[in-house]
Amino acid sequence: MRIIDVHTHPILREDQRGPAGAAxxxxxxxxxxxxxxxxLGDVLAFSRMQTAEQVQLINDETAAVMRAHPHFVTGFCYLNPLLGPSVVEAEVARCVARGFRGLKxxxxxxxxxxxxxxxxxAAEQHGLVVxxxxxxxxxxxxxxxHTxxxxxxxxxxxFPRVPIIMAHLTGCGVRGILAVKGCLNVVVDTxxxxxxxxxxxxxxxxLGARRVLYGSDAPVRDFGVALARITGSRLDARTQRMLLHDNASALLRLP
Ligand SMILES: [Zn+2]
Known part of the structure; x- marks a missing residue:
């Protein structure tokens, strides 16, 4: 079974695993x-509203994880939109140049x-997933x-031309699924x-099988439990393969 996880935080200060945690x-x-x-980066490091320097540090850490695990990790650039357009645009350009494929x-x-x-x-201009x-x-x-x-x-x-992953299927629930049903640029992670x-x-x-993608939120949640949501569901094998792999592969344009 082939699996792509669209929602992880390899570095997370909160769990005190230190630099070895990502590996x-x-x-x-x-x-x-x-x-x-x-x-996705250590998105709650420092506070919920980081400075430009702190945002850069978070993204530098993600870039280091990408470099340490080539072809295994796709980085998404974490942003604090409250820092304003020029800071946002500069950080997106900096991350795109290093191979990041999305914004968080x-x-x-x-x-x-x-x-x-x-x-x-910026997402539209650079062809990024949000x-x-x-x-x-x-x-x-x-x-x-809180969104x-x-x-x-x-x-x-x-912004109907920007592909959006809405995080946290369980947190969004039935009401959340129905809220985005008509928005064809929105997929949901599990x-x-x-x-x-x-x-x-x-x-x-x-939503249709194409609009649901496996994500774990590891290490906040366990891979095993997150995978079992799908493998333990009543969905047939072909649909499970779409959720676990094919949809993410197409969205991230992986080779
Ligand atoms: Zn998360």
């Missing part, structure tokens, strides 16, 4: 049969905020900076919290 995570990924992964947005701002416009323009943190905000009252699936839909409608029976099947039924 350890990649060894674990390989042991699970994963052949390629997307590294976390909780510096909500995806519906005006500061996202330069981010999305991976947007999302979680259902009906019960978490931080929507000022709800409804906000992902707003972003997707404003990470987020513990698996819920039937949810992956529901996502495939509503």
């Amino acid at each position: 350890q995570l990649i060894r674990r990924a390989r042991a699970h049969g994963i052949e390629h992964l997307v590294a 947005l976390e909780i510096a701002n909500n995806a519906r905020d005006a500061c996202m416009a330069p981010v999305m323009r 991976l947007q943190h999302a979680w259902s905000m009906t019960n978490i009252h931080q929507r000022r900076f 709800d699936p409804e906000d992902v839909a707003t972003l997707a409608q404003r 990470s987020g919290a513990a698996p819920e029976a039937g949810l992956v099947e529901f996502a495939v039924e509503q």
Whole structure:
């Protein structure tokens, strides 16, 4: 079985594994049969709103992981959109020159905020995928900076030519799947919290198999549990292969 993981954080200060942590995570990924992964950076390092220098450091760490594991790791450039258009554009250009293939947005701002416009323009200009943190905000009252699936839909409608990965299927839930159903530039990754029976099947039924991608959020979540959401689902083998590999391969344009 071929597997690509579109949502990992090889370096994470929070878990105190230190610099060896990234290599350890990649060894674990390989042991699970994963052949390629997307590294999103230590996106909550320092605070939820980093300085330009801190953003650069986070992306430098991702670049180092890419260099240490050639052909195994695709880097996404982490951004704090609140730093403004010139900082965003310079950082995207710096990361694209080093082979990054996407942009990662976390909780510096909500995806519906005006500061996202330069981010999305840069994505379109450089042909990048945008991976947007999302979680259902009906019960978490931080929507000022936490993106709800409804906000992902707003972003997707404003920038219909930019491919968007909405993170965290379980966190987005049934309501989140339905919120982005009409936005054909949005796919969802299967990470987020513990698996819920039937949810992956529901996502495939509503969005189509091409719009659901395997992601683990490792090391925040375990590869084994994240993979079993799909391998333990009622989806047939061909559909599972699309979720685990083919969709991500096409989206990232992997050779
Ligand atoms: Zn994550």
